[in-house]
Amino acid sequence: MSTGIHTRLGPAAIALRGIHKAYGKNAALAGLELEVAEGEFFCLLGPSGAGKTTTLKTVAGLEAPDSGTVELDGTDMDGVEPYDRGVAMCFESYALYPHRSAYDNLASPLRSPRHRLPAAEARERIGAIAELLGISGLLDRPVGQLSNGQRQRIALGRVLVRPARAFLLDEPLSHLDAKLRQSMRAELKAIGAVQHTTTLYVTHDSVEALALGDRIGVIRDGRIVQTGTREEIWYRPYDTEVARAFGRPRINLLPGTVTDSGGFRSADGAVELPLGAEVAPGTEVLVGMRPRDLALRGDGHELIGSVYVTEVLGRAVEVTVRLGEQYVSLVAPRADATHLRPDDPVRLTVRPENLLLFEADRPGRPGRGIGKSAR
């Protein structure tokens, strides 16, 4: 990987090496390795219980790892108290002072001896952050009277208001309604402090991770499964589980085998495709096709099937197509799909470079990507 953002000369802003952390017999982190570059916005994505919050707490010093090291700017943080680490963390369950005004809550970090600012400067910073987070009109209100979404923005503002070596944000937009969440995503990256400060951002929402992350780390069972830019994660997912985690409708995965001539044949024989990768004949595989990479017209490999159902998604239509015993979904422009009715024959196309190939899934082990060099 060599895009500008992570070519760096100095040490990583945040580095976690071989972190193990168990609660009783339950391993929350199992050899976690993670590096976040200076100034980078890094999204940690994973399902509930994957170890995301534990990772942030470990960086902040609120949890001590059983083994492994945490380094900030190249310095080992072993024995360094949370307050002395210089990171600012925003929890999903935010701790605000309910009886004090939103302004007071935002101002409290600026009153600590280390971050004390002259009153006028503090007011200016708070005003600017409040404006960007859309909470300017709430500053006089006691926090206890605000909605969950408003409180969450105050909690986020409280983290962003003071200079920090890194921001650690734990699902900071989770309590906002869908529309506000979408606009806040854009706002968040426009905030100067965020642009200039290394940010480790936890989410279970893949759309959020793709929208925000300079890089994304996919975490599962206390380990990082894959780290990469959004393009790397999207076009070269490590395994079928990563592929399934990104994109709605979900990626289509057709089971089949590699033929003697090196092509793909689906289990029921209804779909045949040439393959770019060299895989031994007889190997059981899954071919992945993203719904937006399948088209009702255009160039590419052909797949012949019949319409099962269509569903309008705003300006696009999701079409589910039966290919032999399998079903695949595709997202097509409305103009291409409005005439389609159930059982109509259809011809689909997929461009060869958009086909993904995986080993077959096995119990407890999602199929790994094959032939990643194809793109």
Ligand SMILES: Nc1ncnc2c1ncn2[C@@H]1O[C@H](COP(=O)(O)OP(=O)(O)OP(=O)(O)O)[C@@H](O)[C@H]1O
């Ligand atoms: N204080 C604790 N005591 C006991 N078990 C814990 C504690 N904190 C976390 N765990 C366990 O460690 C595992 C990882 O938890 P963690 O909160 O880091 O996951 P997460 O990815 O942040 O999930 P979520 O999105 O639900 O917050 C889970 O199995 C969780 O139950």
